[in-house]
Amino acid sequence: MASSPSFSVVSFSSVNTEPSVSRLSSRQNLVSLNPRQQRLGINHRRNRNTRLISASVSSPAQEISSSASQRRPDELAASIFSKVIQTDRGVTLTREQHLQVAELAGELSKYCVDAPVKCPLIFGDWDVVYCSNPTSPGGGFRSGLGRLVFKTNEMIQVVEAPDTVRNKVSFSALGFLDGEVSLKGKLIVLDEKWIKVVFEPPELKIGSLGFQFGGESEVQLEITYIDEKLRLGMGSRGSLFVFQRRSQ
Template sequence: MAFCACALASSQSVPTFRVPAASGLCASSSSKWSSSSPIWFTNGEATLKIVSLHCTRVETLNSARFDRGLNKTIGGNFVFPFTQYLRTRRSTRLSVVHAVSTGTAESEETEAPEESTSQLVDNLLYSVKDSDRGALLGPEAHGNVANLVSRLEKMGMPEPLKSPLIFGDWNVIYSSNPTSPGGGYRTWLGRLIFRTRDMIQSIIEPDGVVNIVRFALFGFIDGQVTLKGKLKPLDSKMLQVDFQPPDLQIGPFKFSYGGTSMVKISIIYLDKDIRLGRGSRGTVFVFSRR
């Protein structure tokens, strides 16, 4: 027995692939058979890859009515007493569910679709959720965040500093170096004494920057550190921020301390929801819009 597997093509001749009975397809005694593993056939000119194949074998029971006994007549019709014998007719019906015609018999690898920008953003936000801005993440989790940031960086706009999306209020939700945003307030001991409640960066047109760290001293005394500065673009992505001495408020008491400071940071990704930055020392920051 042989069957033909055909790959359909519009306005073209249909290649035919003859498969001998020795192939073993539908040779099982069961009436139904299927294969989900790829099966390859060739006709010498092209190759057909059958990804999924279903087979049904239909057996028809035919009764031959004959006997040498007496015939009887009922209503003008002859009814033959008969001795039954079986003649089995087998027909094989093959259904190619998915066939791929290729020039060679090499196996095909299906590439997974790349994640969209929105999917990467969602994955990034999920990865840093409830991590105390990255302080609670281990090396493997930080590596996953770095991978997502790297992929988003490749999708970023070429000149983010010219986009109005940069302005507004942003939450600091991740830092690859936990002590970078907030300095000593974000060390292990600092986080124990000064329980961080909010870390906010406001970028105000045309060149104003305000960083705010809100905390609870020993968990119950409200406090806040405020840094005000001016930003200066250095190129299409990197900017420099010059800060005044920080202002500290604990309960009703306010005072300034320390000196001026300067930081450089590149905007490596920007959209309406998140902003990614990389400091001059390689620290990665993730901001979400408030």
């Protein structure tokens, strides 16, 4: 598949406790136990209590995961936005912070609608606000060297009915020369969650100059969540994307 500065799209998308120990109902029953049996009974109760105490202790990671799973979709979405906004689309995040975003996205995906590729919320203008792989959106312009030369201003995706996708990355080169890379693609539904977009050769504009370069390219993406403000997608190579609907 040809490589180009394109970026992916999203389609329309127990604690097990033991039975209670029966209490001795009378003094007669207690007397019937010999000393050795009484000691064994005490040890048994001590071991049981120890097991119950151990079962009630959970690790910090389990507590965090449990807490996230109890949150509503809007709360999870707000947490994701709070972690990715103003991070240069994820570039400045640490590995631990990327893992936190992935965990939240995984919890939110449990609330995804059935057959998200059929959801009309896909249509509209979207900002790419995060990608777990910096070079997936924007290609070489977003590599370590590319970011030294090209400062990304906007990364926008427009999805138009019935099957048109337009991607645009605007930038300033060396801090003073404005430019943009744009692509137009056709959206193809693969199944209820997966889509493919085939892009025409990209067009590069720098100042007053504009020309096409490279060849066609394509991307595949699994839609993992979509609502009025947020879209999540997982690329075929494992990159997580977060899209935010642009204000009208």
